[in-house]
Amino acid sequence: MAHVWRMAPRQQWFETLRLSIQQEHGKGWSVREIGATKRNPIGRCQLTRIWENRTRSSVVTPVEWKATNATAILATVGQLRTLMEERKLSLQDANKLNTKLLCGPQQSGDDFAGWPEVAARFLKSQEGLRSSTLGDIKTRVTRALEALKSRPCPRDGNTLMRRYAEKFFEGCPSGGVGRKRNLQDVARFLTYAVDECGAPTRFYPPSKAKINELIGSAETTAAEKLTPPIKPEDLAALLDQLEADGEHELRLAVGLVGLYGLRPAELAVLTVKEGRGYVGHVKRNSSSMGAKAKPHRLVKPIDVAGREGEGERLLQLYASGLMKLPKSLRNQIAMVEEKGRFQDVGAEFAQKLERYRPWQSLVARTPGLTPYSLRHGYAWRAHCCSANAMHPRITAALMGHNVATHLKHYGSWTDEASLEAAVERFNQGVHPVGA
Template sequence: MARLAAKPWEQQLRQLVKSTHGRGWSLGPHRGGRTQITRRWSDGTRSSATLPTPWSPSSGPALLALVERVALAMAEQQIGLAPAIALVDAAGAGQSAAAMRDGAVDWPEAAERWRAQQISSGTVKPFTWSRHHKRHVAETLEVLLRKHRQPRDGEAVLEALLEAHPTAPGCNGRRERLGTAARFLRFAVEHCAAPRRYLPPAKLTDLVGRRLDRPEAGAPLLDHQLLRLYRATPDPKWRLAVGLAGTFGLRPVEIGLCSPDGQGGLRVLGVKRNAAGKSADRPVQPLDPAGAAGLGAELLALLAERGADALPVPTVGTPMSTRLGAYLEDRVPAWGEIRREAAETGQGHLIPYSLRHSYAWRGSQLHGLSPRVLAKLMGHTVAVHLKHYGAWASDLEVAQAVAAAAARLQQAHALAG
């Protein structure tokens, strides 16, 4: 069958494409009334793909804009024809090639797509997004959408973010803010047709910086201190929270995520997340403080009787560790007294996590449990347990150990003599 001659509008459109992008580009009709785009390379090879735009005279302006966006995406992203078409189509047909060239990305739309992808893939929980990532993404959008001094690449975005929200080098807030912004920028480049210059640096070490004033690690509460604090806590809900954290070794965030297992222990929901996924639920047995036998059973009975109503009401946006610390400082004078005494005697610095730490100290010193067993009960690895709990020793404990060693040596010399 003889090939039909090209219509005037087809000739004009093809000429415009070639004059704009070179002889390697061409357009033509495809089955179903759609448009086929072809890219011929200097070595004679070629790639073809189907565009969603109909092959008709009224589609001329849209096809010209689409070809320009595809060509720009291939050059910017260093990708092939088909991936470029998928990318610019996902980015939205309303975005012109000139806008792409100028870096005028629809950043709010990219942010929404990233939010949806993070939550739908299970990478981030909706609660975690609302509490952490949402704020950091909003801060990044403020920088990207500036009318003046708009950053032109990924590193400049992160530097402007630090300038707008200054924090101490090496602190967790700085690391979290930069990490969230960097992941968002990378997603925008890889999935939303943002120019490659917006890719963040491969390493954020220099921008995050190093923290020189490392906070003092929290020491464990001793048993008599735990009981004193527990009995001095006036609010029954917070008293139960203090008792559970100290007697079952809970992280503050786990206080509202546990329930009796019906076998004399607690079932704690997994909350820790890392690259490997969410931690598993774990059973925990109580370790009663010296002088308070049966305290764990009493706490379990209270929790079984009233359930979640027996504990402080959860809130969005404020971590439980922060709320617990604020409550103890504001409402429990004994907490300040215990902290001062611990600092004066060389025991160390006490923090809300000292309740959890007391479980590790009691399990090792009083119950003789191995690091392997304690790590299983507390929901972390043996390496983590040894790193955080293997070096504890108060000034008094060191003095007593040295004195005992000297006495043994003296006794051995006496027997030898």
């Protein structure tokens, strides 16, 4: 009787997959299809972890149960196991971190292919920020993704941040705020990726010391970088020239900013009550947004010699409505609520002033002078232009910042004239006139 040979049935793809899982991860891991219907015949992959005491835990992954996804399923088991072991997580918590970031068949082995999804989720979490800040963050996240794609691919947070610095810091001065803000945002992005999205822990940002190495040291001192103040005699001459040229509206804006030490954008929130000037808040950031509104700040003018009382006169003129701010400036103020930002008010003030020829001549004579120098001139007069110099605490309160900020920006101001005047005042005390 002849023997009848029969071929062994072909092994199903999922049987091969289960064998691979057992070989790579040991016993206690199983996968099967779940959720298939007549309408949707391809279900999802369910992963079950069975411990030695026979307790078990199961999760449904987002990977479809089909032969072409065998590699992705094997990778998913590895990812979830790593998350569980590295972070001491349950299977369910590990799956929450990993679920939304799986990218299908292209993700395999030790790779983490979820960076585009991490970026989208991170940016969505930042949507409450003002538009300009959010725009900066989007740029930095996009750059981080570019750095991640560069060759050789960064394999940890330290390498990524160094690659980021190499690619994008060419025009960023060493020690400058630009480098600091870039790296701070990249560090926040990486921390979010690991903590909220299941990225490998090796992508945590490096230590503060290593980040400071990338920021570097400033090549110029704080005093050298500080925008110079407009000196009293120059402010007086500027106001006189504006009057002579018939630029009354611009003169009102310049006078209010210079004599009251306002941020130019604060013209949008300047009010007058019972003859006194008050300004609201124009500085919005992640720490101040959503916080309880602070009371409006009282503002007082600091006189310029020979123009005593000019600040009070301009404030009352502004309050009366007889003289208005420039129309283009008023238009920007009217759009603040719609835009959700104040920067355009300050930018319009700067543009108006920078187009004025006498101001251009003043800038040519005083390198580094900017429209913001009008505000700095207020601090200069408070500390350097009177025998009764104002206490930094009072000046800081009038200018709307704390004493530490005030001293940081204005504490280092010296020039020959102020030094000579200080010594002269001292010597007059030692050798009184007529003694």
